[in-house]
Amino acid sequence: xxxxxxxxxxxxxxxxxxxxxxxxxxxxxxxxxxxxxxxxxxxxxxxxxxxxxxxxxxxxxxxxxxxxxxxxxxxxxxxxxxxxxxxxxxxxxxxxxxxxxxxxxxx
Amino acid sequence: xxxxxxxxxxxxxxxxxxxxxxxxxxxxxxxxxxxxxxxxxxxxxxxxxxxxxxxxxxxxxxxxxxxxxxxxxxxxxxxxxxxxxxxxxxxxxxxxxxxxxxxxxxxxxxxxxxxxx
Numbered sequence: 022x023x024x025x026x027x028x029x030x031x032x033x034x035x036x037x038x039x040x041x042x043x044x045x046x047x048x049x050x051x052x053x054x055x056x057x058x059x060x061x062x063x064x065x066x067x068x069x070x071x072x073x074x075x076x077x078x079x080x081x082x083x084x085x086x087x088x089x090x091x092x093x094x095x096x097x098x099x100x101x102x103x104x105x106x107x108x109x110x111x112x113x114x115x116x117x118x119x120x121x122x123x124x125x126x127x128x
Numbered sequence: 129x130x131x132x133x134x135x136x137x138x139x140x141x142x143x144x145x146x147x148x149x150x151x152x153x154x155x156x157x158x159x160x161x162x163x164x165x166x167x168x169x170x171x172x173x174x175x176x177x178x179x180x181x182x183x184x185x186x187x188x189x190x191x192x193x194x195x196x197x198x199x200x201x202x203x204x205x206x207x208x209x210x211x212x213x214x215x216x217x218x219x220x221x222x223x224x225x226x227x228x229x230x231x232x233x234x235x236x237x238x239x240x241x242x243x244x245x
Contacts, residue, residue: 022190055231057173064223064237065173070230108173112231115187117175 023047023111027120033128040096042123044109047090053113054092056085059122060105068107069094101127130154132224132236139242140214150207150224150236158182158202161227164209166220167238174220177209178227192218214243 024047034040044054052072057065067076069085072092082097096103104127109120136148150162164176177198178187186198197210207224219242225232 057232059173064235065232066235067231067233074230076230076233110173110175110231115178116189117178117187119173119175122172 022116023050023114023118025109025111025118025120027107027109027123029123030121031124031126033126034099035128036099036101038099040099040103040125042094042107042125044087044092044094044120045090046092046111046113049089050111050113052088053111054085054087055110055112056083056094057108057110058103058105059108065108099125099127130226130234132226132234134222134224134236134239137222137239137241139244141245142215142243144214145210145212146214146241147211148209148222148224148239148241150209152205152207152224152226155226157200157205161185162198162200162207163225163227163232164196164198164207165223165225165232165235166218166241167223168217168220171220176222179207211241214241216243219243 026045028043054072056069059065073085084095106122106124108122131153133151140146161180163178179198195213199208221238223238224236226234
């Protein structure tokens, strides 16, 4: 199975700050990497699919990049409504596996 | 409007069975793969099972293989998860989610399953 490691586990940043979250796969996942945002008490929401494609309706301050085993989610200017836990998911091979999440809060 | 509504959760003793349902509306259910994903209290997400639109392809996480069965009834727009030999570690909020080529685009609100004596 492919293991997904997210870092950091917790991140505190200021409004307007550029934020970068990391996700590392235990083997090449060929850019089949999605990012999900989960706010407290809500179901997860798809943000980015296949590494760098913004899902419908997601603000352009979110972007993704990466290849091989290393992937990043960037928020160009952090907003208060971005407080959430962010999970990566690899869809390259079965079983699908999520990272353990990065909890993002406002400083 | 796409809606996914899970039901069938509750408190169950270890070793017993439970069947979850997910009623879909607002889209052509038979055209989409569907998945179950769970989240233990205070923990991260764990993909559980996936079924293709015509039930031709089915996959399971190793942690549930042999105990859980995913199925669907396209005439009833309903996805199922039959869970047997339940363990305390199966305690979680279970989400159904629609799968498209670009990920899981719609999720239900989840149904809680608690396995405890």
